[in-house]
Amino acid sequence: MKIVTTNLCPFAVRSGGHLSWPGSNVEGGVTLDLNQLTTIDVDETRGTVGLGPGSRWMAVYTALEQYNLTTVGGRMPDVGVGGFLLGGGISLLSFQHGFGCDNIVNYEIVLADGTIVNANANSHPDLFWAMKLGSTNYGIVTRFVMRMYPLKDVWGGIRTYPRFPKDTPRLLDNWVSFARDKATVRGELQAIIMGRWEDGGDEVVSVWHASLDSVPGPPLTDTPAIGDSTRITSLPKLVEDLQSSAFAEKKRHRMYTLTVKLDALFLWDVLNHTKDIFDKLEHISGMHWDLIYQPITGGFLTKSSETGGNPFKSVLEESDKDLALILCYISWKDAADDGVMNQATRDLETWSEEAARERDIFSNYLYLNYANGEQPVYARSVSKKDLAKMMSVKRKYDAEDILGRLWAGGFKLPKDKPGTVIESSHIEL
DSSP, X not given: OHHHHHTTOOEEEESSOOOXXXXXXXXXXXXXXXXXXXXXXXXXXXXXXXXXXXXXXXXHHHHHHTTTEEOSOOSSTTOBHHHHHHTOOOOTTHHHHOOGGGGEEEEEEEOTTSOEEEESSXXXXXXXXXXXXXXXXXXXXXXXXXXXXXXXXXXXXXXXXXXXXXXXXXXXXXXXXXXXXXXXXXXXXEEEEEEEOTTTOOEEEXXXXXXXXXXXXXXXXXXXXSEEOOEEXXXXXXXXXXXXXXXXXXXXXXXXEEEEEOOHHXXXXXXXXXXXXXXXXXXXXXOEEEEEEEEEOHHHHHHHHHTTOOTTHHHHHHSOSSEEEEEEEEEESOGGGHHHHHHHHHHHHHHHHHHHHHTTOEEOOOOGGGOOTTSOHHHHHSOXXXXXXXXXXXXXXXXXXXXXXXXXXXOOOOOSSTTXXXXXXOSOO
């Protein structure tokens, strides 16, 4: 770190890895690869686990399974520890324990000048708070220490339905009702995945169920499923369900995220507008799209408050108690189609945000780990007061903005000049 910063050498940092975005790596500089920092240290006495940033969540869950323990990590097996936690981190355990970042008790960080510090509630508490949405602004994390929780059996799996069944609006109604009334109490994530498989394939609806109480739950629709993998199992085996999906494929892709108040009609309209846009692009080789709906309930925020809060909690509290997090994931094969596909995604983004504002269900919150490089995460997801605090912490630990100028990738805090916001795409989901 001292070598690259002293010589003003552009650099990028790779940890566990998941998705690559334009601008996340560097040409004419160095990549600091943390892929070998994969230590998983279980401390049963303290109830914590120390994680290297190069680990992936499947390895973490597998290591903790032998102790009947787990932690608040990612929901796909190949997601990297570092990127997930530095973007907040929504987990299967969030109903009970808040965001992933809310469960970190210590960051070991290499600062811009090469100094190594441990940031926690007692040492560098300002940096500890800011790192919960730190991205690539404050330093390179070489170790996370997280709380662990008892967990043995879980219930869940994927129920898949052919095309978009006639009762899809009813399915969305049922999903909204469950998110409002039962999700937090039961501790069950129900994520709806609606998409069009590539090269003229069928449109399908899948519901990913994941309950921590290991009690089976009913389906959201009366339409017979064409596939049903729900069962009582372990957490590692449950997250494996998503491994074979289109998310794991190495293709060109773009993501877009939006958060709104729970509204089944709006979710139905977003689906239909997505179809209208991308049905016209069926000629694009390998074209695939998914809409994923997930809840952010009041339970997430209650648990965040219990652990000292985070930089984005205030914006979430300004919205409704329970929210829908929307992710649009688009992929295709050929670089020649980048312009068309990127513009189509922008068109969907513009329509969705305008419609949400008109219906008074719009939330400013952008989940950093789902956002694309054009979405102003810090300007929208952090209140003015908390953003000023984050920038004050930045000046304290990186007064000359060395990391802002040299470190490629990640979402960057606004510059001190009023009205200037510089954001770029991040590395990991």
